[in-house]
Amino acid sequence: MEFSSIKGFRDILPPETGLWQGIEETARKVFSSFGFLEIRTPAMEFTELFSRGIGQETDIVSKEMYTLSDSKGRGMALRPEATASVVRAYLQNGLHEAGGVHKLYTIGPMFRHERPQKGRLRQFHQINAELLGDPGPVSDAEMVIMAMTILEAIGIYEVRLCINSLGCVSCRPGYRNTLSGYLSGIRNSLCEDCRRRAELNPLRVFDCKVESCKEAIKGAPSISEHICRGCAEHFDQVKSYLDLAGLAFTFAPNLVRGLDYYCKTTFEIQTDRLGAQNAVAGGGRYDGLVKMLGGPEMPAIGFAVGMERVAALLEDTIPRYSKGADIFVAALGEASKKRIFPIIAALRKKGLRVEMEYGEKGLKAQLKRADKLNAGKVIILGEDELKRGEAIVRDMATKAQETVPLDRLVSLAERH
Numbered sequence: 001m002e003f004s005s006i007k008g009f010r011d012i013l014p015p016e017t018g019l020w021q022g023i024e025e026t027a028r029k030v031f032s033s034f035g036f037l038e039i040r041t042p043a044m045e046f047t048e049l050f051s052r053g054i055g056q057e058t059d060i061v062s063k064e065m066y067t068l069s070d071s072k073g074r075g076m077a078l079r080p081e082a083t084a085s086v087v088r089a090y091l092q093n094g095l096h097e098a099g100g101v102h103k104l105y106t107i108g109p110m111f112r113h114e115r116p117q118k119g120r121l122r123q124f125h126q127i128n129a130e131l132l133g134d135p136g137p138v139s140d141a142e143m144v145i146m147a148m149t150i151l152e153a154i155g156i157y158e159v160r161l162c163i164n165s166l167g168c169v170s171c172r173p174g175y176r177n178t179l180s181g182y183l184s185g186i187r188n189s190l191c192e193d194c195r196r197r198a199e200l201n202p203l204r205v206f207d208c209k210v211e212s213c214k215e216a217i218k219g220a221p222s223i224s225e226h227i228c229r230g231c232a233e234h235f236d237q238v239k240s241y242l243d244l245a246g247l248a249f250t251f252a253p254n255l256v257r258g259l260d261y262y263c264k265t266t267f268e269i270q271t272d273r274l275g276a277q278n279a280v281a282g283g284g285r286y287d288g289l290v291k292m293l294g295g296p297e298m299p300a301i302g303f304a305v306g307m308e309r310v311a312a313l314l315e316d317t318i319p320r321y322s323k324g325a326d327i328f329v330a331a332l333g334e335a336s337k338k339r340i341f342p343i344i345a346a347l348r349k350k351g352l353r354v355e356m357e358y359g360e361k362g363l364k365a366q367l368k369r370a371d372k373l374n375a376g377k378v379i380i381l382g383e384d385e386l387k388r389g390e391a392i393v394r395d396m397a398t399k400a401q402e403t404v405p406l407d408r409l410v411s412l413a414e415r416h
């Protein structure tokens with residue numbers, strides 16, 4: 001083979017695409033029920049949008065972006081996530097000037113140059129939602145509930161909802177210092193990356209996958225013990241609304257997430273069925289991002305569901321989306337084919353899935369194909385039937401056959 005796809009970039013083939021369509025359709029219905037409207041932003045943006053928005057010291061920005069330069073030397077990047085793009089579009093198009101709450105969703109591919117493995121790709125897809133213009137805590141709960149509702153509606157139940165509060169601009173810096181102090185005391189037990197993180201972005205150490213680091217930070221102070229009163233009250237309110245919705249959740253004091261814009265409520269929805277890549281969805285509040293990207297002070301919260309991971313959890317339902325037909329047309333000979341051709345078009349206009357044999361095959365071979373397609377009915381039109389202006393309609397389940405005048409085939413199909 002001369003060409004193959006790029007490592008970490010995957011083809012999605014039928015019947016799996018049927019599953020993807022189902023997931024998207026279901027998510028759109030849930031979004032609509034929560035009053036969210038769709039926004040579509042470009043797959044590429046100026047690199048600076050992401051480095052400023054997501055944070056220079058995050059893995060995503062420091063090592064995972066696909067970048068290139070335009071003819072003027074400006075850096076551009078394939079989007080590694082949607083939030084920064086949605087905020088850019090929200091500001092650029094003046095949505096913030098209208099005031100009020102904006103509820104936007106987007107579905108599409110994202111790109112991160114990560115080491116590919118099960119559940120981790122370089123081009124992956126997200127179902128992403130952003131709510132801009134409300135400080136919470138009711139909207140925080142709504143977003144968590146909406147994420148869980150999407151998963152449940154697409155048939156995913158065995159997940160764990162983990163939540164944490166990351167504090168705000170007034171309490172986070174104090175915690176950062178406390179954590180920094182602690183980390184400098186255990187510096188020798190940390191990996192190279194974490195030593196760097198300890199200085200530049202200490203909260204990142206909680207994301208480290210190295211076992212010795214995980215062990216070393218077990219005694220680290222957790223943010224929940226250092227958040228201010230306002231943040232603690234906010235978090236309590238969010239939890240009480242989740243209780244009211246009957247949602248079970250786990251408080252995860254070390255949940256920090258991989259993007260720097262988060263504050264206050266953050267959450268991740270995890271599964272035990274996907275190995276190391278256990279996050280099916282993640283999100284949180286990002287009250288400082290709009291301002292950081294040049295806009296006004298504007299609270300916001302959002303989340304993204306990873307479509308590959310969701311699809312992997314529903315893998316065993318894929319055969320359900322295999323090819324099928326309501327009617328298979330077995331026309332024998334060119335004259336029969338020409339006679340039935342416009343009838344096929346009329347049947348499809350009625351919304352029926354109609355398949356036919358394009359080449360010259362005998363009746364036996366055609367019936368075999370009808371079987372494979374799991375067709376409900378087969379219309380058989382041979383030379384004799386054509387002469388009489390009739391067709392044989394065979395019910396594939398009961399094997400019963402009836403003779404139907406050709407000009408009544410379409411109206412008859414309405415009965416099925």
Ligand code: HAM
Binds near residue numbers: 123284308
């Ligand atoms: P994130 O946690 O980086 O958050 O990604 C959200 C979800 O995307 C993950 O939970 C995972 O299911 C999926 N995902 C991430 N990376 C990959 C990958 N390499 N391969 C397959 N799936 C992946 C964000 O992206 C935030 N923008 C979410 C958000 C929206 N926060 C506020 N608004």
